[in-house]
Amino acid sequence: MDTKNILTAIILSTIIIVGWQVLVIDPEIKKEQAKVEKTIQTKPTAGKPSAPSLNKKIQVQKKKVSRQEALLTDQRVKLDNAKITGSISLVGALIDDVTLKNYQESLDENSKQVVILNPKKINKGYYLESGWASANNINVPDNNSVWKLTRNRTLTPRTPIELEWDNQNGLVFTKKIEVDDQYLFSITESIKNNSKANVDLFHYSQITRKEKPQVQDFYILHEGLVGVIDETLQEEDYDDVKDKNQKYQGTSGWLGITDKYWLTAIVPQKKQAFNAEFIYDTAYKANYILTNPTSIPSGKINSSSSQFFIGAKEVKTIDGYAESANINKFDLAIDWGWFYFFTKPLFFIIDYLYNFSGNFGWAIVLLTAGIRILFFPLANYSFASMAKMKALQPEIARMKDLYKDDKQKIQTEMMGLYRKEKINPVSGCLPMLIQIPFFFAIYKMLFVTLEMRHAPFFGWIQDLSAPDPTSLFNLFGLIPWDPPSFLMIGVWPILMGVSMWIQQKLNPAPTDPIQAKIFAFFPLFLTVMLASFPSGLVVYWTVNNVLTMAQQYVIIRKTTIKTV
Template sequence: MDNRRLILLVIFSMSLVMLWDAWLKHNQPKPVAGPSVTQSATPTPTASGQVAAPAAAPNGATTAERAKAPKLTVETDTVRAQISALGGDLVRLELLKHGANNDRTKPFVLFEEGGAHSYIAQSGLIGAGLPNHKTVFALPSADKLVLKDGEQALSVRLEAPEQNGVKVAKVLTFHRGSHVIDVAYEIANGGNAAVAGHSYYQLTRDTKAAENTAGFFGGAQTYTGPAFYTDAEKYKKVDFKTIGKGEAKLPKTAPDGWVAMVQHYFVSAYAPKQGQREFFARPLDGDLVAAGLIQPLPQIAAGQKATVSVPLYAGPQEQRELSDLAPGLDLVVDYGWLTVIAAPIFWGLSWLHKLVGNWGWAIILLTVLIKLAFFPLSAASYKSMAKMKTVMPRMKRIQEQYKDDRMKMNQEMMELYKKEKVNPMGGCWPMLIQMPVFIALYWVLLGAVEMRQAPWLGWITDLSIKDPYFILPIIMGVTSLVQMKLSPSSPDPVQQKVMMFMPIFFTVMMAWFPSGLVLYWVVNNMLSIGQQWYITRMFDSGAKPANS
């Protein structure tokens, strides 16, 4: 197989795989939209002492009860949240530093009830007289609390009705410059008997996929659903369909780990700092799923107090903040099967972004660095192509002479390659080696929230979505055509026509890719053209190219 056919095989194989994957996910059946959260799961202890996975409660909060429940608004420099008196649930969360998909002037809404999605964060206690997420708490008297200038944290204290002398307060603490909300329970046992039980923390969401934000090759390929992590079993995604069928394979009870609800660019996660925890995931009525974890409470003797607290992360998938919160939490940023390459690429992009302050220029600088790293290999490739160009007339004569004897023609070709020290595969290796880098960069641009709505220059206002005017894809097509002209043409007229069609094919295909990826390919093409022209010119003039 000559290098032209190998190039065609690589290009078409990559294209078909990506197109097929995108088509399947783009056209998969959409779940039927369910109502807002009408029923919730309350974990209950089993006879063995462990806590069973939650079952749908017949006395769960109805839509009307939830709508009537008083709500408190909390605003910091990063979020605007609504807390319901019913359970102290977080029923709405707006991310103030991230624009909505369709209107950047409005904040992105992560948690909401009964809007585009039903998605809330819940928690509660299990035990006689202890409040759960169906308990009505007393809210502070103010309708809105705002983090003031100079304050680093804002705590909201919700009081549960006293039961048998036991007083419980749910305290939500918001932090400046952070998307972490500490969820704590303060328990004061004023009764005559010791208090024992469990605390639980769950994320309840409908099974509709998050909105596609990056066109045909964008959000349709990303995962939406629960994820779990323990040190023993590592990162596990458990999709909605598996949970609905009762076939979900969750981590066992563990001394570490977290539970998350993942969607494109954003995530919510409960990540306890210490203590044993048991994980669960169950389907609920109304096309809802609850995923969470349960922890035992310390036994509280009569007259004693205790506090339990678990951090809730709810915000963008910013890898540094996620990795600082819990081990493995940064794995929710899905780079696909090329994570081993994509992770260093993102690290390099982040470092370059610190230098230039713009993700587009960071991509350009990264392209130059990658090109320099592959320069010796590319130089050898272009030298091989230049040699192929010089022997092309002789190859054509051999093909014409032995057109009726393919075995003899191949034998003569091999003799020619050996005599002239030409490697017909030499021009392919740079493309083959750079292809994983190309695909890994694609996943970085698709998965890294830092790229979301990140501008570059002029008309490119979001590097994570397609070029709105298709300018970069057209430039890419033109530069691909120039590259094709500089390369030796195949003696096969059919292959010549196919190779001339490739720039058009690439232009159409890349028109729907993230503009940041097309920018990388344009710069790479321009650098390749300059390098190829220089080496070919030196070879034709008889001079010795650099690195030869």
Template structure:
């Protein structure tokens, strides 16, 4: 009867984990990238990216954008990483694609479009201008003049506009080899009176990010103010909703509606999982910054500097920057170091454990550059981790052998004091001290694996360096789940299983290797533990199925190395090996 109760309890706990985990995971952990491929008749077929910019051969979308682009004169943008144009009406950077990134893994996939002009379905742009009291300043309909025809590295563009009061406004734009624009704004006061002006910059976008914002990966409004990066403001706040429970207990600074900040330096803008647009003021100047909701589905991040008095026949100047591009780790780090952009590396939501996650990324990135394949790099990283933990594994197995040796004495104590739990605990503690064994020593390798596993999870989820990285055969994207599942006979049947049941080859291998690993361990004395350990590998097979293939690969290889370690260490601990053989 007792055994049946234990079996039922183990089954109930397993079901709670199996069905409760998706609810917890959806709240705290962002899902893997959408599948990059679909297995059709055993072959990988590229899939379109959900919500991505329509392909170049989609007439309806192209006509709409081309019509808008022809509405006003433009200056071309051409760099190694960016293509697009500047709108001379309103001095906007509103047409930008990332030349080195594609929407999907298909060879003919169009480049990722980041910015689109106002009037298109996904309007997203940056604008720069001036405000003042008692002076006519340029607005969003102002047509700026220029003698330049191309913005490229080493080839800046100068825009000018003169009002009828004797002021000349100038915006000089330059761009580097990556994703950073430099904006130099100046006002020449050629009138007979002093004027007060202040420069401003803004980023405007239509709609929410297509990447969901979760507890561990923020998307949406983002900024650094007075040296602290703010992940608290989100689209829901700007829509007028109060912060949720988890935000409130975290001490959030967000509020419903417009969120305003006064800061010395810093930066602000909008982030997606992989892409970032942000305006960056002079680090030495104090600014007023805002996240706000505009008309319809428009959102805006903006800042303005303090008003400047410009005497007659004098010029006032200010410099700011605009970043629009991919959140590449080395690029963000370089801008933080060389340009002095505070916490710019925090545009990637590393979280509290950045001190551990970035070294894991650096090792993985170094291995990738060494071997040229991220899957092989993950395998090598797993070997390094297991190698570093090998001395701990030796102690773990020695402790397991010692625990097995004292099992008969423990059973005697359990029989002797079965009606006195307190006395039993005291006697067991005394036995552990006498025999110099630690029942918790076997948990240490597992506990040490948790931060490494979580760090790799964050790297796979957030770093663009992992996006669309293939491994072998059918695995074309290590940041997406394994697409090869036997539930549709590896693509031979024309249906796609739901995410919860789409168990790929790697999750199956993970479950099998975990089962083999548990089989090599000494059998637990507690019947409930025995039942849990027998079911756990297959539960984890379901739990890990929606995660990134790179994470599944890491865990599977780690299990294989653990099995090899166990085989070798059993040869050094005959007592433990004999017990495993009996099991």
């Protein structure tokens, strides 16, 4: 078996896999196409209502309204805790104004804080609501009803608020809203029945987003509608939901809309059956309605509850809610991917090394060194075989010249020589095979985890989740010119390419001309391609190359001495 063919196959496979993630993005192809919008309404079954807000088309604003104007239009209750600030509109009791205190839009010190939710009156309206639906035309509050504040003027972890709405027909609706010191809201909704008739109502919650945001069209990351229904993760892209509504049934789980780093989610009351939807009807919506009604006998009070998550997808926070709030598989809100069992533990290792070193960049370097130490014996065996193969290159060249008209004879003699010298030609593939899983796991971790966002290394690397900002084509900033994105080939990608080229020189040289060209082109190809990857990933690959070369050089020196 020719090790060059094996290595070539592995390299080409790597190119295809990595290239697919980067190049099959097609943002130009996936432009919004003009479609005839249809009003898609949920069809209620006998005795089962559709919540009034769930199927109502949002009125298109004829006049463009700014966010600030919209916030000043309605009466509001202030919201404030350690991590978020904003307000709740008394019109509809909508949570529609949330800003993150600890995150900015960019690295600029004057950059604005990240805004998650917006009032429904603006084009980028994005808000959460909850309430009641009736199968018997009972007057219930909707997202235009004006509520009265009856307790506290500011929502904080220590001061929950209470809102009230009277339908003037004997039903008084009360909404108690609580928030913890992070991102979780708890809503308890009660109904006092002062009428003479028993009443059955169905509780619901809904997230509405009027516009599709700018998303990164990487298949490695899901952005759009997401949820867990019972034990099954459901992920739907915006375009897919726009084409076809999705309906589910379950007894546990959560539903939401996710961005790369931010999430809104609604969690039904525990141990209650519900019908859920991802729909589009002039706005994107994730909602549920309980299957069984809440019965309120005459003269009695009854209630239902739900939880809202509105905030940043911090790993420890998300995992904490999955456990402390008993939200089923809430940790899947972070898109760890198919290799969840590998990528997530790797994050915790990086996080531990970060706490040890104080810098995520150095944590990546320490992780790389740890991986090299872990696989040191296996790599040693592989490099010893490759060094022996390199030492045998003159003998192999002599065989090819001697039997140049008989390829079968060449293969037979080469395999005999390998057996004689106890060389396994396939073992040379092991370093590549070892590196690939860690490469993709680190790539995924850098790409999806909020903790890596805006994490600095040193010097010009101020964000390990972003590409190296320097470029060879303006002499790394010496020339006052901003190259186009495809010419942004920075210092670290170049160091990575050079280290790979040097590493190639330590390996047996390909004797086949085609293979030699592929190998010669590979460092340049990866330099250009990885220039657009997160700089943390390029740091990992570069450091790994340097450590690999050091180990390989020592093995080659020892092997060369023995074969002289």
